[in-house]
Amino acid sequence: MTNLKSIVESLLFVADTPVALDRLCTLLEEFDRGAVRDALTELLDDYGREGRGVTLVEVAGGYQFRTPAENADYLRRLTRVRPAKFSQSALETLAIIAYRQPVTRAEIEYLRGVDSGGVLKTLLEKKLLRILGKKDIPGKPLIYGTTREFLELFSLKDLKSLPSLKEIRDLSETVQYEQQDELPLGPSEVVARSEEVL
Amino acid sequence: MTNLKSIVESLLFVADTPVALDRLCTLLEEFDRGAVRDALTELLDDYGREGRGVTLVEVAGGYQFRTPAENADYLRRLTRVRPAKFSQSALETLAIIAYRQPVTRAEIEYLRGVDSGGVLKTLLEKKLLRILGKKDIPGKPLIYGTTREFLELFSLKDLKSLPSLKEIRDLSETVQYEQQDELPLGPSEVVARSEEVL
């Protein structure tokens, strides 16, 4: 037997916006509207019980699972340790410095084509970058390099263990069958002759 | 009275990745570890009841709410996005890396018999693989491993919950095959033996 209540529960859980009864009925066209409404009512009942950490609420014309307000303080702690994603600009800047250090801000900005002051500041604050000194050219610009924290973030032993650009480029290159030479498959001269055997 | 079970339920619901018991305990430092574990056990029990549309499962080293497989057909109506399909080459490569990690590209290519750069790159982009570092042998090749996202995608608790290669071999008709312990590709002690991974 199909468990309509379970299906409605799944749908409400997975949908990325509140789901109205009408929408539920459209999605579940093979079911009777009354049955869908009953399933929803039962769920509202189940999730309406005291002390639940997940409640089913009517919001923005539909139904959505939410957490009760009294747990908000605890949920905030999740954001405290939520890993931050790097923005593309931070990654680019970090990458340029990692691979080209020591490097000046003007060089970074020349390569990126955009102002990088803000992102440099952020990366310095996060201790992923440090100022190595001043470059001995007119204007004495500051030069930047990566830190020990940078190596830790990427679990790198040292800067030498950064993969080279070539290694990544090689991944997308088409097969060069000279590469096969290192495999224990026999001398390559035989390859040329394989045609004659046909 | 603070309802620990409700708080744990909220946390698991709001977190965007599976949450491990350790992480829960860190987040809820004012509570006793035993109490947090009990709350989790109760929730596993509640959500483990027959016919629920939301279940609490152990995946990628943590706990996460997920929908049961029997509702999948209905849920697919919510999104027109086709589920990710994996090519045979992607699956082979993932399997090799899952069982033999840490593993180099040369080892993967020896096992598969074909260039695997392109598929490696795609899997890296999908975050199913990661570069673990460089292998300490001449040429310092990059070594690859699977990610948390890999476990999440395939609903695996951890790498150990993959069926062992022996079980897989027993399933296929090919029998009495003595496993080749090592690939003839570099210092043997570094190459993870498939049996040890499991």
Added chain:
Amino acid sequence: MSGDSLPLYGGGEASSAYTVRLEVFEGPLDLLLHLIRKNEVDIYDIPLSIITREYLEYIRLMKELNLEIAGEFIVMASTLIQIKSKMLLPPTPDEESAEEDEKDPRAELVRRLLEYQTYKDAGVTLAEQEMLGRETFARSFPSPELADMQPEEEPMEVELFELIEAFRAVLDRVSEESFHEVGAESITIAERINEILSLLEGKESLLFDDLFPGELTRDMVIATFLAVLELCKLKMVRIVQANRHGIIWISPAVLDGEDGLSAEELANDEP
């Protein structure tokens, strides 16, 4: 199995003479496994003459169809031929004393085939797992509960691969040689300085993007950029960015501006 039937036509279904469906093989090992299965031969005692012939037929057909033949297929062809010829030779006394396994020139190939089969099966098993987004679903949208919460501190999560890709993206935009020719475009830079100053005249601020009228060329972007940098250095303009990823504004310099970040200010932030 008659020598005339090619192993590469998919299935037995009736297809028109002009639609040849070539079975896709992941590589030579995959093809060999297919041939062994199709001929129902013992993998531990592969009849090399049959298998090699069919293997070469496959390659020939790929060639006739103008398909690109991966190098691995050719290498394997030579390996098969080599093994075949080894089997025709009488064993040398050395080999006779060697272990059973070493005596059969096919042993290494058989090991590889079996091992490949295992991983191929493991891949199939993997695909049978309950897959997120296929059999099982998790909440996919960021919870509204956390929407307004600012992260208090930010442990960072980033993969090495992303770092390299970011670097590659930069290098793809700017050729490596030009990296060393920063000074070469000074005439254009001077022109751009004047143009920017006149654009800014009488205005409180300009969108950074507004500095690029008309067509965007790389030289133009670079020259404009260096011009703005130069103007910053001369303290004639300020660059303001509302937030980390926000729009960049250019405004005429006001003394002691707090938003324009100069290298000196950056330096002061560092303890």
